[in-house]
Amino acid sequence: MKNRTFFWFILPSLVAMVLFIALPIGSVFIQSLYIEHGAVLKEVKSCGPFGCKDEVQIDVAATSQLKEEKPLGKFNGFGTYTNRNHLAVTELKSAWNDSANWSIYFSKVYNLPFYRALAFTLTYTFIVTPLVLLLGFFIALGVNSLPKKLKGPTIFVSLLPMIVTPLIGSLILFWMIDSKGILGASLQWLLDDPNLSLKASPALTWIMLIIYGVWHSAPFAFIVFYAGLQTVPSETIEAAMIDGASRWERTRYVVLPHLVPLIVFISLIQLMDNFRVFEPIVGFSAQASATSLSWIIYNDLAGGEGTFFGSAGATSVLTILGVAVLLIPVLIRTWNDFNRKAV
């Protein structure tokens, strides 16, 4: 295809991506260097029956005029990055000096909002991803051995947790595990603890969110593995059987190696998607015990305490750096593959 033709075909799509994906990444960085204006103060003489004195008041007109003129705020450099709500450099240092041992240090670090969100995001990403692979693989093996007539309906039901809106899916589970909902009440009865509440305990909230994550994403892994299972060459399996391989050995040495590219594909998609975990935290109202990077950005923008563009921008830049770290191995691999093909 000629370069010129290619250009015209790709142009609309490229313009959309540059305007609404590439530019925002730049604009987020610029925003993160600024901070909201403080209120403009003025000194006024207020005179009462007991004489006059000087008072400091907020100059409303000047404040709003300043905001109008410079909507970005005032330049702050990397100040937002290092403050308590983000990388918290000074807090980390003082916590390091004050803490007698590691556990005190970690509990202090955990109280800083950014590290708290980072801890949950990473835990969620790296626990949910392998569990999704595992559960998806077993469901695929199970469904593959069902009679043909049952496969269609089973796949239909299996797709539901993935297809449903994440916020809605988490709400549905949230209502069931409510202490008055069916699962919550059953658990109370089973454990004989009428005060048991899955929402009150941070540990249980984390577990709940992770279970939701696996429930939501397992169908994706299942479908991909199931399609992969259809392409396992039956000759190889038969040869392995003739050589006396057991069921386990056949799965381990014939089926699994065949599925390795799929495992890489699912892990890549899952790492990207789980790293931006956000809706379940809103759905489960879990913000008291678990916050994610995406959630703290949302909270800065629409949390109801006002919008903090600088703060949201700084967290966004740090999140984008995190995504980059996750993606680098994949990009290097694809790059090498491509260059090898080209040679």
Next chain:
Amino acid sequence: MSELIHRRSKSFTALIWVFVLFWIMLAGFPFLWTMWGSFKVQGDFFSKADWAYAINGLRTQIETGSSFTGDGYHGAWITKSFWQAALNTMIVVVSVVIISLTLGTLGGYALARSGKKYAFYLLMLALVFRAMPHITLVSGYLLPFFEWNLWGHLPTAIIVMVAINQPFTLWMLHSFFLNIPKDLDESAMVDGCTRFQAFRRVIVPVMWPGVITTGLFSFLLAYNDFTVTATLLNNSNQTMVPKIASFLGTTQVEGNVMFAVAAVVSATAPLFILVMFFQRQIVSGLTAGAVKG
């Protein structure tokens, strides 16, 4: 030989059945339960005394005189004007799907036929863009949109979602176009068509299976979105998902959780129908990217 493969011990078969049955319960039961419960009153769906109330609807019978009630639906759709949100969702979703597919087919076709190095770089760039958390992009839009008075309008949300959707659409359509033989459009060009004519006359008639599958995924992205719609739309033109989220803040105070339950069930119903009719396309779409690379 195939008989040998399918021969299994009875206990192992039983184990597989139990496991698959367990998964089906896990995947399907929450929806069934919530749908059933949406026709009850709050005292039954959230029953402290006995969860069997939720099944036989004892309180529902006492409060409304019948075992099923549409009060939740009436409250959500009419009192809280959920119909407006549903209408907005329809406008947004249809526009996003049509625009994404138009841009995506052109771009995907070009990427599949180019063979140049920069086409590969563009695909890699699209992969990087696909990985960006949506909220980080949204935090870049908000301030300029406020300044230019673009915030709070449906078209803004539509264009933003089209753009966020592009990397995925491009990848998927690119892999579908790779499957359409090159000879097809090249022979048309030998016969004197320009590239665009070849695309329009030869490729467009045969591309529909791929486009429909990609369209389904664009539909899901737009329909399920919370991040963009919750931050870029104001209260008066919300779509369904942020509307449901706003129910949670207001209805719990009024003791009308059932509005939210009814709204959730209403918003899930179209997805059920979608899966029912397009199961094969969804499955093939999910695997298209994986199997080909």
